[in-house]
Amino acid sequence: MSQQSAKQEEFRPSPAKNGGEALSPLLCKLNRIARLNDDDVAAIRAWPHRIEAVGNGTYLVRERASIDHCCLLLDGYAFRSKVSGDGARQIVSFHVGGDIVDLQHLELSRADHNVQTLGDAVVAWIAVEVIRQAAATRPNLSRALWRDSLIDASIFREWVLNVGRRDARSRIAHLLCEFIFRREAAMSAHPGPFELPMTQEQIADATGLTPVHVNRTLQHLQADGLIHRDRRSFVVRDWAALRSAADFDPAYLHMASQ
């Protein structure tokens, strides 16, 4: 079994009798990344898949496991993490609905990290062989998937910079900015209020800090009038100042298609 604590109640092995509309978030994302033709879209809709609703903290990918199904995050949030030898955890990215959470393992057969859900989520499982086959015969699709993994890599690079060269205040502000940008694919002038799906401990794991210091730094950001906060509900009060504190330039997200 490729995942451990997942609830299995929505098992649906049928090859998408409903026309594959469940995979719409994937199509939506791929269309933002690269142009697909009608043929490609039809092929993706026909992919056999299994939809599953899972709870908070469910492992979608587990380190050292060998992979035969790719996981697609249809709804909810997830994060990707590694654990150091002495047990410290580092979150290396997070993901929102539509993201292909596990593209690495089309080519790398053994997982080198974990992916877990943040809160309740809905995922789709697709056999690697299906995607591999499709990629081999459809250059458009192959390009889109490749491009997606290149964007992921670009985000990892920005995280190395974030964790390596920015202070706590900037790191956390940067994380918030990235979350805001990825959540609202089309950003208006000023972001609305939002609910952070992660705990302060997870923010700490993503920024290379401790939960205690994250807490204090969030309070500073609030005291300085950049954000307002009630538990995990956030309101951005000064978007320009937050971006500036974060040293945030969304270019690394490569969101404008092409």
Add this chain to the structure above:
Amino acid sequence: MSQQSAKQEEFRPSPAKNGGEALSPLLCKLNRIARLNDDDVAAIRAWPHRIEAVGNGTYLVRERASIDHCCLLLDGYAFRSKVSGDGARQIVSFHVGGDIVDLQHLELSRADHNVQTLGDAVVAWIAVEVIRQAAATRPNLSRALWRDSLIDASIFREWVLNVGRRDARSRIAHLLCEFIFRREAAMSAHPGPFELPMTQEQIADATGLTPVHVNRTLQHLQADGLIHRDRRSFVVRDWAALRSAADFDPAYLHMASQ
């Protein structure tokens, strides 16, 4: 012109009259990553390319530049870096001969980081359109290149962990271990002496530390009998202890093919 301070003396626009043997390091690398058939190899050998010998610190990719040629590192070393808003530099990876230094920009048209040589190097320039075309028509090649960028991404993830969750001693030891492993594709039981191509300031930029602290930490590693050092010449004295201090597990390099 796609690079700035490069010496142009070896300009050679001819489509590889010599049978493309100059690109052997690329073939060697791709063969380690994935199986190519004779046809693929012949196609790569026929790629028009321009060989260039460049000096220390030459920019192979420059942030914000738009890219029309991909850069292949034939001989020497290079590093990839980003710069934060207040001017701090973070090195996010380094590369050895054979690496395709700039695969990102087949799909992402605008560079989000810099790549510079470490010491003198020899590079090959290949038009993106050539590679893009080849990838579109050759599934094997497409897979190999994709796989290569997935491995790069895996290395970035490990670097996020390294910089985010390990102390100075482990970070530097980890950098040394990775360098040793990537340098000698086939590692014997104990690594031989080697010359580090980077300055202590560059080690600092790669580990998120300051040059001063890198210096002190290197001295600690030596005092503890893990390494011996004379300027940039290194000898590993206790390989097991160094790997242990580094918390180094080469799995993330995905070097064993498949």
Add this chain to the structure above:
DNA sequence: CGACAACTTGACGGGCGTCAACCGGAGTGG
């Protein structure tokens, strides 16, 4: 021999970690 880059060393300070206690809301069970 002078200039320069890289490396080295020491003194000092601060950002962030550590430890530990406490609070508050949500779920649970009696």
Add this chain to the structure above:
DNA sequence: CCACTCCGGTTGACGCCCGTCAAGTTGTCG
């Protein structure tokens, strides 16, 4: 309906790892 538990968040005291600043040393190149 209320005790109990648990997780996540909050606060304070204290200390260390690592940054900062600044001076000095070494090797290299012209």
